[in-house]
Amino acid sequence: xxxxxxxxxxxxxxxxxxxxxxxxxxxxxxxxxxxxxxxxxxxxxxxxxxxxxxxxxxxxxxxxxxxxxxxxxxxxxxxxxxxxxxxxxxxxxxxxxxxxxxxxxxxxxxxxxxxxxxxxxxxxxxxxxxxxxxxxxxxxxxxxxxxxxxxxxxxxxxxxxxxxxxxxxxxxxxxxxxxxxxxxxxxxxxxxxxxxxxxxxxxxxxxxxxxxxx
Amino acid sequence: xxxxxxxxxxxxxxxxxxxxxxxxxxxxxxxxxxxxxxxxxxxxxxxxxxxxxxxxxxxxxxxxxxxxxxxxxxxxxxxxxxxxxxxxxxxxxxxxxxxxxxxxxxxxxxxxxxxxxxxxxxxxxxxxxxxxxxxxxxxxxxxxxxxxxxxxxxxxxxxxxxxxxxxxxxxxxxxxxxxxxxxxxxxxxxxxxxxxxxxxxxxxxxxxxxxxxxxxxxxxxxxxxxxxxxxxxxxxxxxxxxxxxxxxxxxxxxxxxxxxxxxxxxxxxxxxxxxxxxxxxxxxxxxxxxxxxxxxxxxxxxxxxxxx
Numbered sequence: 292x293x294x295x296x297x298x299x300x301x302x303x304x305x306x307x308x309x310x311x312x313x314x315x316x317x318x319x320x321x322x323x324x325x326x327x328x329x330x331x332x333x334x335x336x337x338x339x340x341x342x343x344x345x346x347x348x349x350x351x352x353x354x355x356x357x358x359x360x361x362x363x364x365x366x367x368x369x370x371x372x373x374x375x376x377x378x379x380x381x382x383x384x385x386x387x388x389x390x391x392x393x394x395x396x397x398x399x400x401x402x403x404x405x406x407x408x409x410x411x412x413x414x415x416x417x418x419x420x421x422x423x424x425x426x427x428x429x430x431x432x433x434x435x436x437x438x439x440x441x442x443x444x445x446x447x448x449x450x451x452x453x454x455x456x457x458x459x460x461x462x463x464x465x466x467x468x469x470x471x472x473x474x475x476x477x478x479x480x481x482x483x484x485x486x487x488x489x490x491x492x493x494x495x496x497x498x499x500x501x502x503x504x505x
Numbered sequence: 506x507x508x509x510x511x512x513x514x515x516x517x518x519x520x521x522x523x524x525x526x527x528x529x530x531x532x533x534x535x536x537x538x539x540x541x542x543x544x545x546x547x548x549x550x551x552x553x554x555x556x557x558x559x560x561x562x563x564x565x566x567x568x569x570x571x572x573x574x575x576x577x578x579x580x581x582x583x584x585x586x587x588x589x590x591x592x593x594x595x596x597x598x599x600x601x602x603x604x605x606x607x608x609x610x611x612x613x614x615x616x617x618x619x620x621x622x623x624x625x626x627x628x629x630x631x632x633x634x635x636x637x638x639x640x641x642x643x644x645x646x647x648x649x650x651x652x653x654x655x656x657x658x659x660x661x662x663x664x665x666x667x668x669x670x671x672x673x674x675x676x677x678x679x680x681x682x683x684x685x686x687x688x689x690x691x692x693x694x695x696x697x698x699x700x701x702x703x704x705x706x707x708x709x710x711x712x713x714x715x716x717x718x719x720x721x722x723x724x725x726x727x728x729x730x731x732x733x734x735x736x737x738x739x740x741x742x743x744x745x746x747x748x749x750x751x752x753x754x755x756x757x758x759x760x761x762x763x764x765x766x767x768x769x770x771x772x773x774x775x776x777x778x779x780x781x782x783x784x785x786x787x788x789x790x791x792x793x794x795x796x797x798x799x800x801x802x803x804x805x806x807x808x809x810x811x812x813x
Contacts, residue, residue: 294609374559374593379610379653380583383558504560 295381295389299363302372303393306362310355310401317347318408325412341412345427348405349434353465356398356438360445361457363390368452374505387500391446391493398442402435429477433485437472440485441465443492450499508571510535510657510689511556516565518551525551527713529565533691533706535656540704540721541693544796547710549693550590553661556691557587569657583612586655590662590693592646596635600628600645611653619652625678640671647675651682657689664696676702697789707788709795717795721788728791729765730784733758733773740776745769749794759784761794 321344328340367373367390376386409431413423441464448460468485475481511533518526526548533539543549554560556567558574567574572581587593595603604623608614623630626644634642643663650658660679664672676699682688694700700707707724709717717724728749733739739758743751747763758778762769773781786794 294606298606370595370597371593372595374589375595376610377557377559377582378585378587378589378593378650379607380579380612381610382577382579382582385579502561504554 292385292389295376295385296392299389299393300396302366303359303363303397306359307397307400310352310358313351313355314348314401314404317344317351318404320344321408322412325416329416341409341423341427345409345430345434349437349469350466352401352405352434353437353441353469354461356401356441357445357448357461357465359394359397360442360447361449361461362445363394364446364449365452365454365457368449371505377505383501387497394442394446395439398438399435402431402438406431406435433472433477433482436482436485436489437465437468440468440489440492443489443496447492447496447499450496450503508535509533509568510537510570511539511691512566512568512571513552513556514566516552516555516567517563518548518555518560519563524713526555526562529710529713529715531708531715531718533689535689538690538692538703538705540700540707541691541710542697542700542707542792543693543710545695547796548713549710550661552710553587553659553691553693557585557659580612583653584656586650586653586658588643588646588650588658588660588663590665592639592642594634594642594646594649597633599631599633600637601630603634603645604630604649607649607653613654615652615654618654619648622648622651622678640667643667643671643675647679655688657691659691661693662695664694664699672696672699679703697787697792701788709792711796724791725786725788727765728761728763728786728794730759730761730786730790730794731773732780732782732784733760733776733778734780735776735778743773743776745772761786 321340324340324344373383373386377383406428409427413427444464445461448457448464451457468488471484472481475484509532511531513529513531516526516529517524525546529548529552531552541549541552551560552567555562556569556574558577561575569577570581570584572578577585595606598606604619608616608619622644626641626648628637628641628645628648634645637645647663663679664675667675679690680703690703692700692703701721704721706720707717708715719727735756735758738755739753741753743760745760745762747769749761749763751761752759760773770781
C-alpha cells in the first residue's frame with residue numbers, strides 16, 4: 292500500500308505544481324496588498340482586501356481541485372497505470388484507496404494553505420480585522436469542503452475517459468456549486484449538500500473503478 | 506484433488522451486442538503449458554483479460570488457483586505473471602523506476618534471476634520505457650513477470666512485433682525457465698511454431714467457441730489429412746462424420762478429418778481407393794484447417810481426461 296501511495300504522490304507532484312504556484316502567487320499579492328493598505332492607512336480595516344481575495348481563491352481553487360481528480364484518472368487511463376499495477380501483487384481497491392488518499396491530501400494541503408494564511412493575517416492584525424475570525428473561518432471551511440466535493444467529482448468524471456466531457460464538466464461544475472453556495476449562503480444546508488455529493492461521487496467512483504474494464 | 510491453476514466455466518462475453526466468447530469451458534492443471542490459439546479477434550486476449558480480472562464476463566465464471574478472477578487478492582496476484590500483448594508498462598517511466606516499482610510490489614522478488622535477465626537483454630536502465638524498441642519492451646515485460654517468481658505465467662502474444670532473432674532468444678529463455686522451474690503457462694500466440702515448441706496442450710478458439718482442447722500430440726493424432734486416389738472419379742458424397750474439409754480433383758480426393766480412428770480408415774477403404782496416404786500436418790496446418798472459414802461442425806474429442 293505504501294508503494295502505491297508513494298507512486299501516486301510522485302505522479303501527482305507534477306500536476307500539483309500548478310495550483311501550488313497559483314496559490315503562492317495569490318498569497319503574495321494578498322500580503323502585498325494588505326501591507327500597502329496598512330501602511331497607507333494604519334487604522335483602516337483591511338478585511339476588504341481579504342474579502343476580495345477570498346472570492347478570488349473561491350473561483351480558482353475548486354476548478355483546480357476538479358483538475359486533481361481528472362488528472363489522476365485520465366493519466367491512469369492514458370498511461371495504462373492500473374493494468375500494469377494489477378499484473379503485480381495489488382488489487383483495484385488498494386490502487387483506488389492510495390489514489391484518493393493522495394488526492395484528498397493534495398486538496399487539503401491546498402485548502403489548509405489558505406486557512407493557515409488567513410488565520411495568520413487575522414492573528415497579525417487583530418485590531419484591524421474586527422470579527423474576521425467569525426467571518427472568514429466558516430467560509431474557508433466551506434471552501435475546503437467545496438474543494439473536496441470538486442475533487443470527488445473530478446475523479447468520477449475522469450473515469451469516463453472523455454477529454455471533452457472532462458473539460459466541460461471541469462469548468463462548469465465548480466461554478467454551479469459556487470452558485471449554490473451563493474444562493475444558499477454560508478449555512479449548514481450547503482455543507483450537508485456538498486458532503487452528500489462528495490460521498491455519492493466517491494462511492495460511485497469506487498464502484499465503477501472496481502468493475503470497469505482496464 | 507489438485508486445484509486447477511486456471512478454471513473457466515461457461516464463459517460468455519458480449520461486446521456491444523456481439524458475442525465474442527460463447528460458453529468457454531477450460532481447465533489448466535498446475536505444471537501444464539497450454540497454448541491458446543485463434544485467429545485475430547477470436548477472443549484469446551479477452552479470455553486472458555477476464556482471467557486476470559481486467560475485464561468482467563457477461564456470464565460464467567473464471568478462477569485462478571481456485572479464486573474468482575474478480576476477487577483476486579494481492580497474494581493471489583503475486584502468484585501470477587503476465588506478459589501482455591503490446592506490453593502493459595508505464596510508458597513515461599524510466600526503466601529503472603519501473604523496475605523499482607515492480608520490485609516494491611512483489612513479495613518474492615528474485616533479484617538474482619532479474620539481474621541475469623537484465624544483463625542478458627542488455628536493457629538500458631536510464632531510458633524511458635516509451636523510448637525502448639518493441640523487442641526491448643517485450644524483454645523488460647518478461648523479466649519483470651519472471652522476477653516476481655510467479656506460479657502461473659500468462660503470455661499473451663508476447664512475441665508479437667519481435668524480429669526473428671529476438672523472438673528466438675525470448676522463446677529459448679522462456680523454455681529454459683519453464684523446464685527448470687515447472688511453472689504453469691498459458692501461452693497465446695499467432696506464431697504456431699512457437700506454440701508447437703512449447704505447449705503440451707492446445708486449445709483452438711473459433712467463432713467464440715473452444716473447438717479444440719486436447720494435448721498437442723493427441724491433436725496431431727486425431728486430425729489427419731488423407732489423400733485418396735481412385736481408378737475412376739472420386740466419390741462426391743462420403744457418409745463420414747467429422748470431415749473438416751474436402752477437395753476433389755477428378756480421381757483425387759483430399760480429406761481433412763477430425764477424430765481420426767481405425768473405423769474411419771476401414772470405412773474409407775470400402776470405397777476401394779487405389780491408394781490411401783496420409784499427408785503430414787504441422788500444428789499450423791491443423792490450425793488453418795480448423796479455422797477454415799467454412800468448417801464442418803468441429804469438435805476434437807479428447808480421449809478421457811488428459812492432464813498435461
